[in-house]
Amino acid sequence: MKQLPITTYGMDVLRKKTVPVKDIDNSIISLVRNMFYTMDKASGIGLAAPQVNLSLSVAVIDISGIDEYKNQKPLVLINPTVIETHGKVTMEEGCLSIPDIRADVERPDEVHIRYHDFDMNEVDIELSGFIARVAQHEIDHLNGRLFVDLISDESKKELKKELLLIKKGIVEADYPLLINTEKV
C-alpha cells in the first residue's frame, strides 16, 4: 500500500465537482486501499479522492479508532448523494487538507445517503450523530465544498490569515502534503 500526499487548501482539485465512478476495476480497488492507508497514517477519520489529487467520486471513512465508535464499520462511499436530512447540530470540524484549523460547523444531525458498493449496487443508509457528520463532510469534498465554506462570518474573519498562508503553500503537517504552487 502507498501513502499518498494530501492536497491542501487553495488547490483547484479540492474545488471541482468529482466525476462519478463508472465501473469498479483494479485501479479503484487499489485507490480505496491506498486511501484507507493514507488516512490511517495521517490519523484521519475520513478522506475523499480529491484529497489525493483525483477528481473522482470516492470517499472512505473509518471512525473506529475513536473509543466511543470502535464498533462502527469503515465505509467506502462510491458516487454518494445525500437524499434527505433532518435536524441541526453544531460541532467542531477539521480537515487533513486544512492542517491545524478547526471551527464549528452546523450540519444536519441525520442523513439518508445513497451510494454504490464494490458491485456497483445501490446502497441506502441512514446515519446519525458523528458518523453522519463525517459522511457529510466527505460528500461535500466530492462536490468541491470544504468545511470552511460553512463556518460563521466571524470564524472566517479569524481564520483568514491562516487560510491564506496555506493557499500560499506555507503549511506543514506530520503527513506528506501536496503544496499549492500556483500564484495566489
Ligand code: NI
Ligand atoms: Ni476534509
